[in-house]
């Protein structure tokens with residue numbers, strides 16, 4: 001997979017640091033960021049908001065037949081994480097020898113997601129680590 | 132006076148034992164373990180590199196320091212395994228800790244001592260009033276050619292130090308360096324594995340420079356080996372730092388806490404800095420610490436630290452080095468090759 005440099009660069013705050021946004025009117029937190037708050041509509045007051053990265057496994061699946069991009073990484077685990085702030089985020093779960101279980105606590109780490117071949121860019125992204 | 136405001140270390144959790152590497156090459160594991168003083172080494176995950184290791188160490192340092200990362204005016208990353216030949220690791224790390232854009236950053240390379248050179252650079256910037264805080268990182272995922280002696284020791288890890296003047300946990304009271312052009316170890320642009328000068332790497336490289344910088348430090352400060360509670364020397368293996376400590380008049384108890392290479396291998400730019408982090412994990416106010424790094428090519432930087440009261444207030448925020456070292460997963464040689472990208476599927 002080749003990613004246009006500008007496209008991954010635009011998402012950098014989200015992909016490195018889990019920056020989403022928060023509605024200052026009702027307190028709802030969004031990741032990825034939304035343009036309009038689901039609760040407040042036109043009254044939305046959305047501000048950039050960095051998620052702590054803490055959360056727990058809501059569900060997970062082990063990938064053994066991945067797309068070409070992640071072919072060298074199989075088998076690996078994708079988790080649906082319920083973050084401490086509320087939003088559900090899908091992401092890679094790092095293999096640290098611990099068993100993935102529903103309800104297991106996680107935190108985020110920065111890892112290489114994939115690289116565009118030998119000469120292209122390396123794409124860094126958050127992943128989840130079981131605590 | 133500039134000092135350490137916060138620090139963080141990171142060691143990947145995969146390990147490969149000397150026995151497992153020796154099995155592949157039909158060598159005697161006992162002979163290697165005795166000769167090098169190393170029993171296993173850390174291996175980075177497939178998705179880890181010097182940038183991710185530096186970023187994790189940097190995030191831990193910011194958490195420990197409890198500062199606003201917007202106040203960090205400089206980020207320097209020392210490594211001999213920067214993921215790109217051209218594109219700064221330091222900018223990725225700065226972004227990952229929420230520092231910048233109003234700051235300076237650059238990558239450094241001086242074999243195993245680029246991280247301590249970064250410490251000296253930010254010390255100068257802090258002391259001159261140019262910046263409030265500066266971050267110096269040493270991180271590597273070094274590689275030894277399969278079958279080469281280096282394969283038993285070349286490992287991965289890193290440490291980050293935030294230097295500032297306020298709320299320090301240890302003041303850096305002096306620094307000295309000793310540098311000459313020495314052909315003990317090198318890697319040309321675009322070449323995957325380093326070459327080394329065999330026997331030349333000991334006497335004329337490691338020992339000459341480590342002793343040169345340390346003796347200069349003892350003269351400058353008027354201190355004697357017995358004045359230090361801890362000493363950390365660069366540790367390409369378990370033997371060299373043990374021998375150099377003895378040659379300089381330090382006792383085994385002084386180097387024990389910071390001697391990590393026997394259990395995780397040589398983390399290159401990370402080595403003396405992770406060793407210092409391990410010492411700070413348990414150092415008490417008033418303790419004196421000597422650190423002397425070494426980088427092939429060749430040079431050494433020496434530092435004397437005076438531990439301050441503030442260390443007791445922040446200690447609970449450290450992810451302790453020896454606990455990290457104990458948290459491990461063993462892999463075999465085939466997984467090791469896959470992990471290091473030596474097996475290519477396309």
Ligand SMILES: [Zn+2]
Nearest residue numbers: 023026037040
């Ligand atoms: Zn709202």
